[in-house]
Amino acid sequence: MESGTENDSVDIGTVNVADDDAIVPATPQRRRPPALNLRHTSSFNGPTSPTSQEHYIHKAMRSPGHLTRSNTLPRNYLKTPSKESPANSVLHDVPSLQLESDTISKLASWLVCVALVHFDLDLGPSIIGVFPHKDFSVADRENISFSSFPDSAQFREGSSVHSFRFRWSPRKGDIDDEAFSSDGFLYGFSYFSRKKDEASVRGYDQRSLVLLTRHPWPSFFTEVMVKLGPMFIQHGAPMLEAACHNIASWPAPKPGSTSELGFLGSVLHAEIPNGVEQFQNTDTSSFGEKFSLNAHILSSMAPPLPSALNVFAASITHLWSLWECLVLCDPVLVFGTSATSTSQAIWWLWDLLRPIPNAIDFRPYFTIHDKDYTAIIKKKAPSSAILVGVTNPLFSSLCEHWPHRLCLGRKSDVQSTSGFAGPSPGWITKTHNRYISKDRELLARLESAVKVNGPIDVDGRLALTLRQHFTTRMVQFLVPLNRYLNTLIPAPAATSRITPSQGAGRRSLKPFNQEHFMASLKAHGSPLPFRSTSKKKEFYERWLRTPSFGIWLAKQDETISAFLQKADEKGT
Numbered sequence: 180m181e182s183g184t185e186n187d188s189v190d191i192g193t194v195n196v197a198d199d200d201a202i203v204p205a206t207p208q209r210r211r212p213p214a215l216n217l218r219h220t221s222s223f224n225g226p227t228s229p230t231s232q233e234h235y236i237h238k239a240m241r242s243p244g245h246l247t248r249s250n251t252l253p254r255n256y257l258k259t260p261s262k263e264s265p266a267n268s269v270l271h272d273v274p275s276l277q278l279e280s281d282t283i284s285k286l287a288s289w290l291v292c293v294a295l296v297h298f299d300l301d302l303g304p305s306i307i308g309v310f311p312h313k314d315f316s317v318a319d320r321e322n323i324s325f326s327s328f329p330d331s332a333q334f335r336e337g338s339s340v341h342s343f344r345f346r347w348s349p350r351k352g353d354i355d356d357e358a359f360s361s362d363g364f365l366y367g368f369s370y371f372s373r374k375k376d377e378a379s380v381r382g383y384d385q386r387s388l389v390l391l392t393r394h395p396w397p398s399f400f401t402e403v404m405v406k407l408g409p410m411f412i413q414h415g416a417p418m419l420e421a422a423c424h425n426i427a428s429w430p431a432p433k434p435g436s437t438s439e440l441g442f443l444g445s446v447l448h449a450e451i452p453n454g455v456e457q458f459q460n461t462d463t464s465s466f467g468e469k470f471s472l473n474a475h476i477l478s479s480m481a482p483p484l485p486s487a488l489n490v491f492a493a494s495i496t497h498l499w500s501l502w503e504c505l506v507l508c509d510p511v512l513v514f515g516t517s518a519t520s521t522s523q524a525i526w527w528l529w530d531l532l533r534p535i536p537n538a539i540d541f542r543p544y545f546t547i548h549d550k551d552y553t554a555i556i557k558k559k560a561p562s563s564a565i566l567v568g569v570t571n572p573l574f575s576s577l578c579e580h581w582p583h584r585l586c587l588g589r590k591s592d593v594q595s596t597s598g599f600a601g602p603s604p605g606w607i608t609k610t611h612n613r614y615i616s617k618d619r620e621l622l623a624r625l626e627s628a629v630k631v632n633g634p635i636d637v638d639g640r641l642a643l644t645l646r647q648h649f650t651t652r653m654v655q656f657l658v659p660l661n662r663y664l665n666t667l668i669p670a671p672a673a674t675s676r677i678t679p680s681q682g683a684g685r686r687s688l689k690p691f692n693q694e695h696f697m698a699s700l701k702a703h704g705s706p707l708p709f710r711s712t713s714k715k716k717e718f719y720e721r722w723l724r725t726p727s728f729g730i731w732l733a734k735q736d737e738t739i740s741a742f743l744q745k746a747d748e749k750g751t
Contacts (some may be wrong), residue, residue, distance in 0.1 A: 276310050276420050278427075283311045285427040290392040291365060293419060296327045298385035304328045310419065313391075316348055318550045325548035327369040327387035329518045330570040336383075338372045338412075340404050341518035342397055342526070343544040346551055365391050368400040369518075370408025388412075388419075394432070396478035397526040397543075399449050406443050418443070437465045449476040456734075458533035458650055461643055472639045480646075481526035487642040490515075490524045492589040492629045493604030496622065500613045501606065502531060502649055503718070504583050506656065508538055508564030508725040509611070512578045514601055515587040518544045521568030524587055528566060531649045535657070536734050538726035541566040547573065564726060572601040582610045589629070614718045616708040621648055655707040659719070663699045664735055667691065669743070686743040688736045693723055 278286070295308040304324040309315070315323065326343040347365045368390045376384035388411050390400055410418045425442050432451045440447040448466065452459050459477035461470040472483045481487070491498060504511055505528060513528075515521040522543035529541050545555070545567045555565060560580050569578075578584065588604040621644070628641055636642050667689040700719060709715035722728055 276416055278311055278420075278423060282424065282427045285429075285431075286311065286423055288431040289394070289426050289429065290390055292391050293423070294323055294327070294389045294391060296324050296369075296387040296389060298328065300380060304387070310423070319345075319348060321548060322550050323367060323389060323391070325546050326367055326544060327371065327389045328385070329371055330544075330546055331516065331518075336373055336375060338370065338408065339517065339519050340368070340370050340401055340408065341544050342369065342401065342522040343367045343518075344395075344542055345549060365393060366395055366397075366400070367391050368397075368404045370404045370411075371518075372408070372412050374412075386412075394478075395455065396452075397522075398480040398482050399447070399476050399478035401482040402447060402476055403442065406445060410443055435465075437467075447476060448474060449478055452477075452479045455479075456534045456536050458530070460650070461647075472643075479530065481523055481530055483639045483642070485520060485523055486636040486639055487523075487527050487645060488625065488628055488636040489589075490520055490527070490587050493587075494585060494606040495625045495629055496617075497606035498645075498649075499615060499617050500608065500611055501528070501583075501585065502652065503614055504608070504611055505532055505539065505566065506535075506653075506727075507718075507721050508727055509583055510561040510563070510565045510581055511567075511583045511585060512574065512581045513566065513568045513585045513587065514575065515568065515570055516601065518568075518570055520587050521570060524585075525566055525568045527646075530646070531653065532727075533650070533653070535653065535727055536730040538730050539564040539566050543568050545569050547571060570601075575602050583608045614709055614714045615652070616710055618648060621645070652707060655705065658707075659700045659703065659705045660696075660731075662703060663696045664688070664739075666699075668739060686747065687740045691732055693720075696723075 292309050292311055292313045294306050295310075296304050297307050299305050304327060306315075306320050306324050322345045326345060329339060329341070344364050344366050346363055369387045370389075371385075371387045373383055373385045375382060378384075388404070388408055390404055390407075392400060394400070407418070407422050411422075422443055425440075429440050430436075430438060434451060435453040437448075437450045440449060450459060450464055450466065457479070459479050461477065464470050464475065464477060466475050470477075488495070494501065501511070511528075513521055513524050515524065525541055525543040529537065529539070532539070540563065542549075542555075542565075546552075546569075547556075549555075555561065555567065556574070556577055558580075560582055584602070584607045586602045586604045586607075590604050624641065625645065628636055669686055669689065697716065697719070700715070705715060705719075707715075709718065
């Protein structure tokens, strides 16, 4: 999510590329109660935004009686001058903020900390405050600092929101910390702002406010930063303190729950997923009413803006090949002109793999300063499953040998701008030949929408249809596997003579036999529309060799064994 004025050279590190505002529409004001109009505080909705709010459907959400503006905003909020807080004031107040230990403990169930990053002409992006305090290593601090800033210029003045994922090396004492991510990664959601500042040598103040969490919930935390970022820039440390108190007052996130969460004068109506592998379906959400992008948040979904059709416009016809590459755990490089578009694309693609446990190392926004850079960017193409989003044109040459590369956006956007240093939008593959048939009716609708001269899919409905289509394809893909898996469940007659006193141990699935599975596939087929029988056979054979298969099988064994164990306990 971005907004900004005309592009100009900036001091954020690498290159100056063309304005991407045609790809990333302005942020609509979602879920904001009518009583509190914060329009003047947010640079997302400024008059310079290239995509006007008239293109979007807005619905102000009513606040429940127990969630009022006075409960979620600083007491002196209305007395705060409307004039933007000076940069130095905002920077210097954050390190002095204090929270009670009980508040910090409650906060930890949602986030690790919030970091403030400022651009220094000598050092580059540097963390100048972490709240609540977290003792990050030097490498982690550098990772956070550079990942929180866009790698390319999108506007002279403006703001944007993007996300990133990095491997966290916990220091001694952090291993058992509630904030430690079970997958070894932390997720960062950054609100970047660039404003004119006469006190700066280069004439601009550049800073990022970064929320760090162990939860991979892009839609939820992007919405949090869309609200917190501009208000923090406007009013400084008191707004950050109020936000932390708001979050600490929320009930701890419970898998599968739906909550109305008061936050800075608004209400976030969010559904928490049951687990990382759960696909949050708009048709079966637990909001008690028809799902609306303007009123509800499915936390693990990609943010609704920018629309997937904008992001993948030049590659619409190749999305089926891209989906196959992801299922088969092939490495894919995703290049975009903004950190917003790459992080949006990566989250959207990652979501399509549910409910299969994901074996892919995905990076919504990756820079040359990441501590995993040398492990990922090598002379040889990566052999492991990885999905990387980048904006620095250097990656175009550094990763030229990768088997699959995707460049985001519309070709007309890049061709009509000067100074663009990256590859042309589109899909490039060296090794992949498509296995499944496309949905021609859906493709025709997508192509028709992409041809429109202007904003694409302004209400997000077509993107939701596309998401549901690939989710259906994933379910179809799993049908033959689940069918064969049922034959591996031990029959009750085979285990009825075994009692717990005999120490038989955990009941589990019979060994998975690839030859037997392929015979079952040949006999019963697959609802997934393959282009030929040989393509079907090859696709499943390849998937059985991926790390995703091993993780999926282990999960199935664990789930079924737990069910059988409960059944045994009831029968004894």
